[in-house]
Amino acid sequence: MNFDFSADQEQLRDQAKRVFAEGLGRARALLESPQSHDQALWSQVQELGWPAAAIAEADGGLGLSALELCVLAEEAGRTLAPIPFSSSVLHASTALQQLTDCQVASALLGELAAGEKTATVAFTERGQAAWTERPQARVIAGKLSGHKAMVADAPVADVFIVSACADEDGQDWGWWLVEAQAAGVSLVPVEAIDRIRRHADLHLDAVSCVRLGAAGQGSALSERALDAAAVLSAFEQLGSAEAALESTLEYVKTRQAFNRVVGGYQAVKHTLADLYVKNQLARSHCYYGAWALTQAPEHLPRAAAGARLAATEAFCQAAEAAVELHGGIGFTWESDIQLFYRRARLMATQLGGRAFWARRLKAALQRKAA
Numbered sequence: 001m002n003f004d005f006s007a008d009q010e011q012l013r014d015q016a017k018r019v020f021a022e023g024l025g026r027a028r029a030l031l032e033s034p035q036s037h038d039q040a041l042w043s044q045v046q047e048l049g050w051p052a053a054a055i056a057e058a059d060g061g062l063g064l065s066a067l068e069l070c071v072l073a074e075e076a077g078r079t080l081a082p083i084p085f086s087s088s089v090l091h092a093s094t095a096l097q098q099l100t101d102c103q104v105a106s107a108l109l110g111e112l113a114a115g116e117k118t119a120t121v122a123f124t125e126r127g128q129a130a131w132t133e134r135p136q137a138r139v140i141a142g143k144l145s146g147h148k149a150m151v152a153d154a155p156v157a158d159v160f161i162v163s164a165c166a167d168e169d170g171q172d173w174g175w176w177l178v179e180a181q182a183a184g185v186s187l188v189p190v191e192a193i194d195r196i197r198r199h200a201d202l203h204l205d206a207v208s209c210v211r212l213g214a215a216g217q218g219s220a221l222s223e224r225a226l227d228a229a230a231v232l233s234a235f236e237q238l239g240s241a242e243a244a245l246e247s248t249l250e251y252v253k254t255r256q257a258f259n260r261v262v263g264g265y266q267a268v269k270h271t272l273a274d275l276y277v278k279n280q281l282a283r284s285h286c287y288y289g290a291w292a293l294t295q296a297p298e299h300l301p302r303a304a305a306g307a308r309l310a311a312t313e314a315f316c317q318a319a320e321a322a323v324e325l326h327g328g329i330g331f332t333w334e335s336d337i338q339l340f341y342r343r344a345r346l347m348a349t350q351l352g353g354r355a356f357w358a359r360r361l362k363a364a365l366q367r368k369a370a
Contacts (some may be wrong), residue, residue, distance in 0.1 A: 004287075009071050016075035019044060023079025024336055027196045030082045036155040036198045042083040046115030051089045055097070060110030066094075066228070070235045070290045077239030080343055082196050084118050084153035090232040091152075092119035092161055095175075095225040099213045104177060108159065117158040122148035122178075122202050123222065130352030131222045135173055137164035143184075143206040144176055152350070154187050154200035162202075162209070163218055173218035176209040183207070194346040196339065227304035230351055231289035234304075234311035237347055238282050241315040244340040245275050248322040255327065268325065275318050282307075282314035302364035308357045312348050319344035 005013070019041075026038045045051070053068040055061020069090060076085050093112050096119075099105040111117040123131040126149045137146025144164050151160070158180050165173045178185065184207040187200040213221060249272060252263035262268055289307035292299040319341040323330040330337050348354065 005067060005071060009067055012068060013071045013075060016072055020075050020079045020081050023081040027080045027082045027339060028336065031195055037084055038082045041081065045083060045085065051093065051115060052113035055093065055109050055113045059106050061113040066293050067290055069232055073232050073235040074239035077236035078243045080196055080240065080339055084156045086236060087120040087153040088112065088118045091121050091229050094228045094232065095121055095161055098221050098224045102213050104210055105212050118156050119159045119161060120151060120153050120157040122151045122160045123163045125149055129356045131226045132219065135163045135165060137162065139164050139166040139176060139209060142208065144178060144204050144209040145206050146204050148202040150190055150199050151202045152197060152199055154202055155198050160202060168215040170216050172216035174215055175212040175218055175221060177212055178207055178209050192346055194342040226351065227300045228293055230304040230308040231293050233351060234286045234289060234307035237311035237315040238286050240340055240343055241279050241282065241318040244318040244322045245279060247337060248325050251326055271321055275321055278314040278317055282310040285310035302361060305357050305361035305364055309354060309361065312354060315344045316348055
């Protein structure tokens with residue numbers, strides 16, 4: 001069985017590398033800017049049609065597959081591209097594609113594909129671990145009220161996909177579409193450890209909303225959307241992990257200590273070898289997740305959990321070792337390597353932490369064994 005990407009997908013990778021070539025510099029420039037993202041880079045990505053890649057042609061997209069998103073996610077992660085690609089394309093668009101026979105979702109997908117709007121998901125509340133927990137936000141008489149915590153790229157979003165309960169949902173919940181400019185919507189900026197990707201708490205006070213999908217579908221939809229988003233985000237983590245390792249490798253080849261190149265020390269060699277092994281293990285899990293996402297949905301729960309855990313481990317270890325092996329400069333604001341460390345810590349908690357995904361993997365393996 002061949003898990004590798006096709007020639008066309010590798011050509012897309014080459015194009016993405018060229019587009020994101022200055023991504024790290026753009027990310028650093030954003031730190032000193034009041035802007036929420038790099039508008040020029042985001043406009044270029046939209047013009048290239050990348051947000052439309054995995055959206056069906058019937059919904060205005062290119063009708064490709066999630067594999068193209070995997071390639072793009074990896075290359076965006078490699079340079080920490082300061083655009084809302086993760087929140088709008090990997091999360092929001094992927095979530096909307098879980099909805100079938102929903103005209104509202106179809107129309108929004110068309111707008112996202114055309115680059116007319118940017119979206120983000122607002123599923124997590126204070127004290128919740130992930131998307132799949134029942135929300136406290138409520139919809140009464142068509143008006144949504146509640147609070148959502150740490151919404152990624154909230155200042156950029158034109159629309160929010162929000163989880164909330166209504167009477168007709170019973171013991172379950174539903175998804176709702178909220179316009180960012182609607183009356184009763186307010187944002188409270190939150191300074192996350194990663195200052196490139198902007199976050200805010202979302203406050204909703206009797207906001208007009210539109211239901212996405214049928215009543216009581218929220219838990220089932222969230223399960224599928226979370227697994228899909230986990231695979232795509234794992235590729236983003238993989239790209240960042242490999243970039244951190246490559247940067248560290250180049251640095252230890254030139255840095256000297258006690259009149260000797262640091263890279264010549266056995267302990268440094270062993271550390272770099274261990275990181276390489278972790279990255280390759282994560283890549284294997286990511287490829288398995290991509291295959292399950294596109295070809296074998298019955299394997300997706302355990303494949304997604306495996307990819308998420310392996311990619312998180314690889315990225316966190318690579319970022320931590322990179323800071324250490326860069327020596328004193330690695331801890332400074334001037335060093336780019338601290339940007340990877342910050343992103344690693346952020347992504348380790350988004351979509352649920354390691355304990356959450358370990359439980360999901362255990363549950364998936366138990367179901368398979370039963």
